[in-house]
Amino acid sequence: MNKDKVQNVVIVGGGTAGWVSAALLSRVLGKTLNITLVESEQIGTVGVGEATIPPIITINNALGITEKEFINETKATIKLGIEFENWKQQGDSYMHAFGGIGKNFPFCDFYHYWLKAKNLGDTSDFWDFSLNYQAAKHNKFSKSPKIEGTNMPGLTYAYHFDAGMYAQFLRKYSEAKGVKRIEGMVCNVNLNDDNGFVESITLKDGSCIDGDLFIDCTGLAGLLIEKALNTGYVDWSHWLPCDRAMAIPCESVAPITPYTKSIAHDSGWQWRIPLQHRIGNGLVYSSKHMTDDQAKELLLKNLDGKPLAEPKIIPFRTGRRRKQWHKNVVSIGLSSGFLEPLESTSIHLIQTAAIRLIKLFPHQGIKDTEVDEFNRQTKIEIEQIRDFIILHYKVNERDDSKFWRECQRMDIPESLQRKIELFKTTGKLFREQDDLFTEIAWQQVLMGQGIIPEDHNALADALTEQQILDLMQNLKILIDRSVKGMASHEGFINTVSAT
Known part of the structure; x- marks a missing residue:
């Protein structure tokens, strides 16, 4: 027996990052691993990632999720691209359309x-x-694989969907495959005195959860990767000047358009993501150039329908962890870094990180060569998107x-x-x-x-x-x-x- 064998995986944090990781790991490695996910309903999630890019279809297929099931469970609509308004000059628009x-x-x-x-x-x-x-x-929309009478491909598409519903859907999926969910708030991360690895986490109720490999899905807090392991952060705010987002849903209006909108304003940009039951809206802006009150006034003035909640402010710092995998902690989602949602890459980066972990999974003990390769690939990927x-x-x-x-x-x-x-x-x-x-x-x-x-x-x-x-x-x-x-x-x- 290999005493270093990785058998107990603990995912800390739920939301999209946690449950995508749980779903993919349980689908592929569930028979050889004990997977536990710890989350606290008191903390909640950012929950504004509502637009995706076409590779999500590949992930759903790999999980065995049908399109009908996905659309109904997440109130999804079709996304054919992202329209950019006012980015060149006021009044101009163009689209980053998917496909050829x-x-x-x-x-x-x-x-x-x-x-x-x-x-x-x-x-x-x-x-x-x-x-x-x-x-x-x-x-318009059609699932025809080709333009009629030609060999030219048909539409390439992704989805808009409710991220909270998606996480709940994947929770049911994962638990059915043996993932154990524990409700609780982490109050301490316990490190090994010799090698600095995370040995366990202690919850607020006093219970202790041991693990061989920990996946940090605690969002911008970076509870394990940063607060416990002090991994460090590469700041990109000199290139990407926005540092705050404000999100709010509003009532849906007809027609439900099959594309995302990104509308540039004086000091940032606004997203518009139409779902079946509502429209997701948000403003990404620079606090050096706009106050929160000004942002709120601008966002509320530019909604298509009646607001369904109070605006939610999300401070952030663009950049990445110096290492996305450090010791026995792998950071996935916002804990690994932040790129504003201009090209809808957040959920995609969660999926690619989980797949990369599966491909480099350290089943016979964590080896530096695997860790280094994971970090090398992740760095290239996120810098190209940056x-x-x-x-x-x-x-x-x-x-x-x-x-x-x-x-x-x-x-x-x-x-x-x-x-x-x-x-x-x-x-x-x-x-x-x-x-x-x-x-x-x-x-x-x-x-x-x-x-x-x-x-x-x-x-x-x-x-x-x-x-x-x-x-x-x-x-x-x-x-x-x-x-x-x-x-x-x-x-x-x-x-x-x-x-």
């Missing part, structure tokens, strides 16, 4: 052909060739507020600066290895915020001028026809809910 744009060509993305057509006088908008964008703006979020702030053209002017002037990571300059001067764009965001995602934000390349790829010159213009016209007709044949988004949701 135009037609795939070998070694040369469609936007190079679009750039050439534009230079030839074609007046089509780039998003005219996005099936997702056109469906989103017409409130750069994509910084991009939105840096390349704005607004001159109407001090906040946005400061964002234009700020120094940015060299990795991001290099990508912007290459795209601007040559039109070339390369996806970093394992980058969450595709070249098409980068294209949409770069061009949506005003960076139009000065050149196009030479491969686009393989088509004659007439072939280029015909291509644009035919693709636009194809996409328009496909969208007209789709059912309404609300019709799809109602059909799923009724069956």
Whole structure:
């Protein structure tokens, strides 16, 4: 017997992070592990993570959760992308739409052909060739895997859903697979005197819970990873200046749109996430440029329906833990770091962290090589997402507020600066290895915020001028026809809910 064998896993904290971790671990390793989750209803959760990105469908499939079950249990709606209003200038808007744009060509993305057509006088908008964008703006949805009569893929989608309901749903799922839930508040974290590992946690009622591996899902508090182990934090607030969020739900209004909205204001931005039963709203802002009272007034003034609660303030500091896995504690969710929800990555980062832990699970004792690899992969992942979020702030053209002017002037990571300059001067764009965001995602934000390349790829010159213009016209007709044949988004949701 290996005395170091990891058999008892203790998840500290519930919410989305805790129950996603419990669900995935119990699904894959439940027969070999004793999994305990400790949470306190007195503490509660942040509970504003209501928008996701397409990989959530893969996770639900891995857990054996059907779409019908998921939509009904979480009051979910469809998400086809994120519309950004006022980010370039006041009154402008564009969408980071999921899925492809135009037609795939070998070694040369469609936007190079679009750039050439534009230079030839074609007046089509780039998003005219996005099936997702056109469906989103017409409130349509279809699960067809391809555009009819072609090999071009259909819609790529994710969901908006109630994060509290999702956590409760995954709690039932996890407990059915043997996860033991304990209600209680942690009052002490007990460390081993020799190696500094966490041996146990003591609850307020005096009970003690031992574990071999602890997963810290205590949110921004970082109860184990930071308060007990003093792991340290890398601060990114010089790149991402917002440090507060204010969240409030309001009554739903028709139609229920199949996309998220991100609306830039003078000192931050507002999210709008439509669910079946309500709309999730929030304001992310800089306390150096806006007071809480000003934020509250601005948010309440810009709701579509009647408020359903009092605004909830969430202070935060953007950045990451120096190590997401330290000793025998793995931090998942907000305990591992914070990136504002501009691109709906919070729940995705929970899922990838849990999957990474499963792939590197230390069943025969915790080894430095596994810990180091976990931290290396996590660092790359979160820094790539960080750069994509910084991009939105840096390349704005607004001159109407001090906040946005400061964002234009700020120094940015060299990795991001290099990508912007290459795209601007040559039109070339390369996806970093394992980058969450595709070249098409980068294209949409770069061009949506005003960076139009000065050149196009030479491969686009393989088509004659007439072939280029015909291509644009035919693709636009194809996409328009496909969208007209789709059912309404609300019709799809109602059909799923009724069956």
